[in-house]
Amino acid sequence: MKKRGFADLFFLLLVVYLVLPVVATMLYAFATNWNKTILPEGLTLTWLAALFQDAEFIQAFGRSVLLSSGAVMIALLVIVPAIFVIVLYFPKYEKWIQMAVVMVYSFPGIILAVGLIRVYSKFGVPMILVVLGAYVIGILPYIYQGTRNSLQNVNARQLIDAAQLLGASKLQAFTKILLPTVYPGLFAGALLSFSVLFGEFVLINLVVGSRFETVQIYLMKKLSTSGHIASAVVFIYIVLMGLLTYAIATLTKRSKGATNL
Amino acid sequence: MSYIVIEGLHKKYGSTTVLSNINMKIEKGEFITLLGPSGCGKSTILRILAGLTDASAGKINIEGKDMNRVQPKDRQVGMVFQSYALFPNMTVKENVAFGLRMQKVNTAEVDQRVQEILEIVHLSEKAHAYPKELSGGQQQRVALARALIVRPKVLLLDEPLSALDAQIRKKLQADLRAIQQKLGITMILVTHDQEEAMAVSDRIFVMNNGMIAQSGTPTAIYTSPESEFIANFIGHYNVFTRQALEKMIGEALPKEYSKFAIRPEAIHLDQRQGDVCMTGEAKQSLMSGNVIRTTFEGECLFTMEQLHQRGHSFELGKQYVCYIAKEDVIALS
Amino acid sequence: MISKRQTVAWLSPFLVLVLLFFLVPLLYMLITSFQYSDGFTLAQYQTVLTNDYILQGFTNSITLSVISAVIALMVTLFAVYAIMRFSEPMREKILILTNLTSNFSGIPLAFAFIVLLGNSGLFTLLFDKWGIDTFSSFSLYSWGGLLLIYIYFQLPLALMLLYPIYDGIQQQWKDAAALLGASTWQFWMKIGIPVMLPGIVGTFSVLFANAMGAYASAYALTSSNYNLVAIRIGSLIKGDIFAQPELASAIAVILAVTMVTAMLLSEWSISKTRRKL
Numbered sequence: 011m012k013k014r015g016f017a018d019l020f021f022l023l024l025v026v027y028l029v030l031p032v033v034a035t036m037l038y039a040f041a042t043n044w045n046k047t048i049l050p051e052g053l054t055l056t057w058l059a060a061l062f063q064d065a066e067f068i069q070a071f072g073r074s075v076l077l078s079s080g081a082v083m084i085a086l087l088v089i090v091p092a093i094f095v096i097v098l099y100f101p102k103y104e105k106w107i108q109m110a111v112v113m114v115y116s117f118p119g120i121i122l123a124v125g126l127i128r129v130y131s132k133f134g135v136p137m138i139l140v141v142l143g144a145y146v147i148g149i150l151p152y153i154y155q156g157t158r159n160s161l162q163n164v165n166a167r168q169l170i171d172a173a174q175l176l177g178a179s180k181l182q183a184f185t186k187i188l189l190p191t192v193y194p195g196l197f198a199g200a201l202l203s204f205s206v207l208f209g210e211f212v213l214i215n216l217v218v219g220s221r222f223e224t225v226q227i228y229l230m231k232k233l234s235t236s237g238h239i240a241s242a243v244v245f246i247y248i249v250l251m252g253l254l255t256y257a258i259a260t261l262t263k264r265s266k267g268a269t270n271l
Numbered sequence: 272m273s274y275i276v277i278e279g280l281h282k283k284y285g286s287t288t289v290l291s292n293i294n295m296k297i298e299k300g301e302f303i304t305l306l307g308p309s310g311c312g313k314s315t316i317l318r319i320l321a322g323l324t325d326a327s328a329g330k331i332n333i334e335g336k337d338m339n340r341v342q343p344k345d346r347q348v349g350m351v352f353q354s355y356a357l358f359p360n361m362t363v364k365e366n367v368a369f370g371l372r373m374q375k376v377n378t379a380e381v382d383q384r385v386q387e388i389l390e391i392v393h394l395s396e397k398a399h400a401y402p403k404e405l406s407g408g409q410q411q412r413v414a415l416a417r418a419l420i421v422r423p424k425v426l427l428l429d430e431p432l433s434a435l436d437a438q439i440r441k442k443l444q445a446d447l448r449a450i451q452q453k454l455g456i457t458m459i460l461v462t463h464d465q466e467e468a469m470a471v472s473d474r475i476f477v478m479n480n481g482m483i484a485q486s487g488t489p490t491a492i493y494t495s496p497e498s499e500f501i502a503n504f505i506g507h508y509n510v511f512t513r514q515a516l517e518k519m520i521g522e523a524l525p526k527e528y529s530k531f532a533i534r535p536e537a538i539h540l541d542q543r544q545g546d547v548c549m550t551g552e553a554k555q556s557l558m559s560g561n562v563i564r565t566t567f568e569g570e571c572l573f574t575m576e577q578l579h580q581r582g583h584s585f586e587l588g589k590q591y592v593c594y595i596a597k598e599d600v601i602a603l604s
Numbered sequence: 605m606i607s608k609r610q611t612v613a614w615l616s617p618f619l620v621l622v623l624l625f626f627l628v629p630l631l632y633m634l635i636t637s638f639q640y641s642d643g644f645t646l647a648q649y650q651t652v653l654t655n656d657y658i659l660q661g662f663t664n665s666i667t668l669s670v671i672s673a674v675i676a677l678m679v680t681l682f683a684v685y686a687i688m689r690f691s692e693p694m695r696e697k698i699l700i701l702t703n704l705t706s707n708f709s710g711i712p713l714a715f716a717f718i719v720l721l722g723n724s725g726l727f728t729l730l731f732d733k734w735g736i737d738t739f740s741s742f743s744l745y746s747w748g749g750l751l752l753i754y755i756y757f758q759l760p761l762a763l764m765l766l767y768p769i770y771d772g773i774q775q776q777w778k779d780a781a782a783l784l785g786a787s788t789w790q791f792w793m794k795i796g797i798p799v800m801l802p803g804i805v806g807t808f809s810v811l812f813a814n815a816m817g818a819y820a821s822a823y824a825l826t827s828s829n830y831n832l833v834a835i836r837i838g839s840l841i842k843g844d845i846f847a848q849p850e851l852a853s854a855i856a857v858i859l860a861v862t863m864v865t866a867m868l869l870s871e872w873s874i875s876k877t878r879r880k881l
C-alpha cells in the first residue's frame with residue numbers, strides 16, 4: 011500500500027515538471043507584462059499579431075517547412091524503396107540497415123557538422139543542400155521504424171508472392187497491397203521526422219548559419235531582444251508539435267488496427 | 272467438513288457474470304478437474320481460490336478456515352501456470368528453492384529438499400540450467416517441482432499442458448497422476464481437454480457459462496450424461512431428437528425427454544448385442560488412433576466406433592443394420 | 605525474385621546519400637583530426653589530452669550527462685511503475701503527452717526555463733515574494749540551471765525506453781512469486797529488477813549519449829560560455845578568427861568514440877535481455 015502512493019507521487023512530479031514550462035511559455039505569449047508579478051498583468055494578442063505581421067517570421071517559418079518537408083519527401087522516395095527491397099528480397103542484409111540506424115544515433119549533429127563543413131565548404135556547393143542531405147540521413151531511424159513496424163505484422167513476402175500468382179506485376183503488388191498496409195505507420199514516421207527536423211538547430215546554425223534563417227535561428231535572435239515575441243514563436247511551435255503528435259498518435263492507432271489481419 | 276469448500280461463489284466483471292452460484296466440496300487427497308470450453312469461468316475459480324482475484328460474493332474454506340481477506344502468500348496454495356511462469360533470471364535449482372527461501376529455511380535443508388523433488392520430476396541433471404535452455408515439458412516439470420516443494424495444502428493447475436505437444440502431454444498426464452498419488456496432494460486441474468480430464472481425475476466438474484453442468488467420477492459422467500451439453504462435450508456421443516430417433520428405431524420413446532444420446536461404441540453389427548435397431552448407409556470411415564469411426568446416414572447421421580482389432584471394414588454406399596442395447600439409449604433432460 | 609538491375613536502381617540512391625552525407629564527412633573528419641598544416645600527426649590529440657580547458661569541458665559534459673541520466677532514470681523508474689497500474693486509455697494519453705514533450709528541446713526549451721527561472725522568472729519572483737532565501741543564490745545560468753534543463757529533455761526519452769522494459773515483466777511471475785510467499789518488495793528485488801537490469805543499463809547509456817550530443821539548449825542560454833564538449837566543438841568550427849577545424853575534429857572524434865561506446869553498450873544490453881527471456 012505504501013509503495014503505491016510513493017510511485018504515484020513520482021509520477022505526479024514528472025507530469026508537473028514536464029507540463030509547467032509548456033504552460034508558462036504559452037501564458038507568456040499572451041501576457042501584456044509579466045516582469046514583476048506572479049501571474050501576468052493582463053492578456054493580449056498583440057505579440058501573436060505582431061508575429062504574423064513580421065515578414066521575417068513568415069519567411070523563416072516557410073523556410074523551416076520547406077527544408078523539413080523537403081527532406082522528408084526525399085527520404086520517402088529514396089529510403090523507403092531501399093528498405094522494402096532489402097526486407098523483401100535480401101533479409102540477410104537487414105542488419106546493415108539496423109547498424110546504420112545505430113550509427114546515426116551515435117553521431118549527432120555536432121559531430122556530423124565538423125565533417126560536413128570540412129568536406130563541402132570548399133566545393134562552392136550551397137551549404138543548405140548539404141544540410142538537406144544530412145537531414146535525409148538523419149531521419150533514417152524514424153523512417154525505418156515506421157516502415158518496419160508496419161511490415162512486421164504482415165508477412166510481406168507472402169503477400170507479394172500471392173499477388174503475383176494472381177496475375178499482378180511486382181509494382182502493382184507493391185502499390186495496391188503493400189503500400190496501403192504500410193501507409194499509416196509510414197506516414198506516422200514521416201510526421202515524426204518532420205517534427206524532429208523542424209526543431210533542429212545544430213546543423214543549421216553551424217553549417218549554414220543565418221544565411222538560411224529557419225524558425226529556430228529566428229527564435230535564437232529574438233531570445234535576447236524581445237521575450238514576448240520569442241514566447242509567441244514558441245507558442246506556435248508548441249501548437250504545431252501538438253497537432254503533429256496528435257496526428258501521429260491517431261495514425262499509429264489506425265495502423266495497429268489495420269495489421270490485425 | 273470437506274477439505275475445500277466453495278459456497279455460493281459469484282464473480283462479475285462490470286455487467287458480465289463470469290461465475291454464478293458455484294458450490295463445490297473437495298476432499299483431501301482428491302484429484303479434481305474443472306472441465307469446460309474456453310470462457311466458462313474455470314480459470315477464474317482457480318484464481319479466486321489462490322487469492323489472486325476477489326470474488327463478488329461467496330465463501331471459500333480451506334481446511335476449515337475462511338479464506339476471505341487472506342493474502343495469496345499466506346494461503347498455502349500452490350499454482351502451476353499455462354505459460355510455466357519460471358523466473359528467467361534464476362536457474363532450475365534457484366527457481367525450485369524460491370518458496371523455501373521465502374520461508375527462510377536453512378540452506379542444508381533447502382538443498383536436500385530440492386534434490387528430492389527434482390528426482391521425483393526426473394530433472395536432477397538440469398539443476399543448473401536456465402529456463403530458456405529447457406523444453407516446454409521440462410519447464411512445466413520445473414514449475415511443478417517449484418510449487419510442490421513448499422508442501423501446499425492444495426495444488427492448482429491452470430491448463431498446464433495446453434502448450435505442449437500431444438505426446439509429451441500424454442506422458443505428463445500420467446506423471447502428474449503418479450506424483451499426485453505418491454505425495455497424496457489435493458490437486459485441482461483446469462482443462463478444456465475432456466480426454467485429459469478423464470485420464471487423471473478422481474472427480475470431474477463440467478462447467479458451462481459460469482455454472483457447473485454436472486459433477487461426478489469420469490465413468491459416471493461418461494456413461495450418464497445429464498444434458499445435451501455434456502453429451503456433446505464428452506466423448507463422441509450421438510445426440511438425437513426424440514422424433515428423429517423414434518423414426519429410426521421404429522419404437523416409441525418416453526415423452527418427458529426431448530433428446531437422447533447413444534455412445535458410438537454401443538452401436539454394433541451383431542444382432543445379439545441389442546434389440547434396438549437402426550439402418551443407415553455407410554458414408555465415411557475414418558481412422559483415429561486405434562479406433563475406426565464410421566458415419567452412417569439414416570433418418571439422420573450417426574457414428575459408430577470400433578477398435579481396429581475386431582473392426583469390420585465397411586463398403587461405402589451400402590446399407591447396414593446396426594443394433595443397440597436398450598439401456599444404452601440414454602435420455603437427456 | 606528481383607533482378608539485379610532493379611536492385612541497383614532502388615538501392616543506389618539511398619547508398620549514395622549515406623555515402624555523401626554520412627560516411628564521407630565522418631571519414632574526412634577522422635583524417636582531419638590527424639592533421640596539422642601538412643602531414644600526419646597526433647598533435648591534435650596531444651593538445652586535447654593536455655589542454656586543461658578542453659579536459660574540463662569533457663569532465664563537465666560527462667558529469668552533466670551522467671547526473672541528468674541518473675536522475676531522469678530514477679524518477680522515471682518509479683513513474684513508469686505507477687503508470688503501469690493505470691487503465692489503457694489513461695496510458696495512451698500519457699504516451700501522447702510524452703511524445704509531445706519529447707519534441708520540446710533545444711532553444712524553445714531553454715526559453716521556457718528562462719520564463720520560469722530566469723532573472724524575472726516566475727519562480728524566481730515567487731520565491732522572492734515568499735521570502736524563501738535558499739534559492740536566492742540559484743541562477744538558471746549556472747550548472748544547476750543547465751542540469752534542470754537537461755533533466756527535462758531526458759525524461760520523455762527515459763519514459764519511452766523504460767515502458768516496454770516494464771511491460772516485459774509478466775504478471776504470472778508476480779502471481780507465482782506471491783503464491784510462493786514473496787512480498788511485492790521481495791519480488792522486485794529478486795526477480796523484477798534483475799530481469800530488467802540489462803534494459804535499465806541500456807536506457808542509461810542512451811540517455812548518456814543523448815546528453816553528450818546536446819548543443820542547442822546550452823547554446824541558447826549563454827552562447828559559448830558553458831564549457832561543454834559540444835559547445836567547444838561548435839566554437840572551434842565557427843570560430844570567426846581562429847577557426848581550428850583540426851582540433852575540432854580531434855575533439856569530435858573523441859566525443860564520437862564515447863557515444864559509440866555508449867550505443868554499443870545499449871545494443872549489447874538489449875540483446876542480453878532478448879536472449880534471457
